[in-house]
Amino acid sequence: MRKSLFFISAASFSLVFLLNGCGTLTSPIKEKQSANVGNQVTQQVVAAPVYKRGEIISSPEAAQQLLIEGNRRFTSGNTLSKDLSLTRRSDLIKNGQHPFAVILSCSDSRVPPELLLDQALGDLFVVRVAGNVVSPVEVGSIEYAVEHLNVPLVVVLGHEECGAVTAAVQGGENHGSIEDILDKIKPSVSKARKSGAIGKDLIEKSSDLNIQNALCEISKSPIIQEGVKAKQIRIIGAKYDLDEGVLKFMNDYSI
Template sequence: MPSNRRAFLAATTAAFTTTPAVSAAAAPHRDADPGPPLRPLPHPPALPHPHPHPHPTTAREALAALLAGNRRYAAGHPRHPHEGRTRRHVLAAEQHPFAVVVGCVDSRVPPELVFDQGLGDLLCIRTAGQVLDEAVLGSIQYGVEVLHIPLVLVLGHERCGAVAATLAYLRDGTPVPGHLRLLVDEIAPAAWRTRAMPGDWAEHTVRAHAAWVRDAIRADPAFSSATVAAARFDLDTGRVGLLP
């Protein structure tokens, strides 16, 4: 059972078991007319812990938590943690996400689901093809410097539409209208570098581009306090694999 549902049931049960106890204690006159025998009250359930799952504080712990969550997701056994009302109330005053995820806007790759995390766990920044611009860099800096997040994970994925559009432009001259041009310009260097490699050009580009984004973030002194890694999400298996 998901922890938030468990917490809700525990809180609800506590509310219902408290009321009869107070009524019985405040009504001694019932001795004259005992009525139906009182049943013993069950032991009150433990109150939900505000942090039922250990909160990662280092980059190593953060990465381990992400990969463990992804294993649950890929296996079809997600916990959907940190989605309940209690969690929302705890987070209302402040947030302490443990990882920045720089990912693609692709609707099939939502980081909170892919990594089986919940409210307040991840600071997600998503652009098509996870390309960088000043808004993205400023958002990463907010996470690293202001929120002291120890890990930045760049997440590319299989069959990325932004990569496909880039390859179509480079290979066939397929027009790139309007604002899409920025995406192609950012992904094209990775595509050129992998053009001569045997095998799937799109797949090579996905990996090379994610690694390039990772290296660009690593090289920026604004993020020197964080560990920066890159990974690829497999649409077919649901698994996330770290890139070398």
Template sequence: MNTDSPAHRGAGRAPHPFAGPRPTTGGPVRRTLLRTALTGAAALGAGLAATRPATAAPHTPGNTPGNTPGTAPRPGTPGEALAELAAGNRRWRAFRERHPHETPEIRRALTTAQHPFAVVLGCIDSRVPPELVFDQGLGDLMTVRTAGEVLDEAVLGSVAYGVLELGIPLVVVLGHQSCGAVRAAVEAEESGGRLPAHIQYLADQISPAIDHGKEGDARIDATVDANVRLVRSRLAAEPDFAAKVDTGRLAIVGARYELTSQAVHRVA
């Protein structure tokens, strides 16, 4: 994930590349379902949210809300969160992992509260665990994983809990090279057959992203990126998320992990 460009430097209001094109649709039914999911999530996680202020305090270096004693300041803006993930991925692919935030002191501190700085919506693929590929530790990331990053109401409610209840400033939709769920969706469409059990549901959700301008492995590869863009746009269309994006308090970005190089890069 390259943060060297001007679009990824600095803090405060998120630059336009963070927000990207945002559909204006969402509809009252989807908003109602999201609120319903949030109500349940808030009840289950009330103990975790109890120590978070109702409104996030302005971020200044060294006093980020939720800093654990003895650790570096938590990223408090979308730009800072992106920079931390990029630095962690550089360590990962250089075999210089720090495995941070695993000490007994950190573990004790995390028994009373959590203050993750990013939500990562990724695939269930066993080769792409976000905490490892971004070299983060306990309490750093809130991860939601489904095959092909497929969205449903439980996933939306989970992401919303992190953003709206815990004040997380960054959501990353993380696809990856050689995604089996994407391949299954593409091959099912080409053959006209149906996949077993609930796997067909995944294919149906990925189907709108299938790239019809390419063939073979190139089609699957292009569909991986298109699916990331589709999921990101659906998240960005949620009114509660859009309001935070518009004020620079949240970025929702698409990214992709390459199995061959272990690098994460943005999907525009």
């Protein structure tokens, strides 16, 4: 059962989602109380890591900080220049890839992770599927990144006004395999309806719950569970605001 769901700005940090089945929350990082939310929401205090391009990132906290800083650059228009040269491409072949985050995101053309997080070649391991739904194929991709590439952070990235979520809310006939995607989202829509949400709120609440559901599915992986319990990886939800360009990390999650 969903207990609570909050989002904090990209300038803040999220609680860590540690797994015990599907949805126990703890935070191993020093916290301070936030006064602006009714329920007790905590914000983590983490020193910003000093990151050099090409450096291997093994800390989930450092990886999240890099995403926060990247999204901040994106929204401010001060994105970094990207090294797309043959030298860089050759380096990634010679020395291998060391992405610091897995991003499972919607296929929506307005939500390209590398752009909105201002990252370059070799930085992100991206899995994209309409509605950011999770099947064993997506879990396998994430497991590969965690187990073989030692990626410390897994982010399920949904977004506002998601077409797949909207289609699941509106119902109606869909052809081909589109229905397979919507079937993954419909349980979240049902939960959102039971909460009394209507209209646009229903779509966004369904989207939030769909992110949670994806986290739940990912958390069933023994490989992911092992990494989380060892505090080597973190899995976390996030939602992207289409017009403001801000990515907000999910702060509290429980199923």
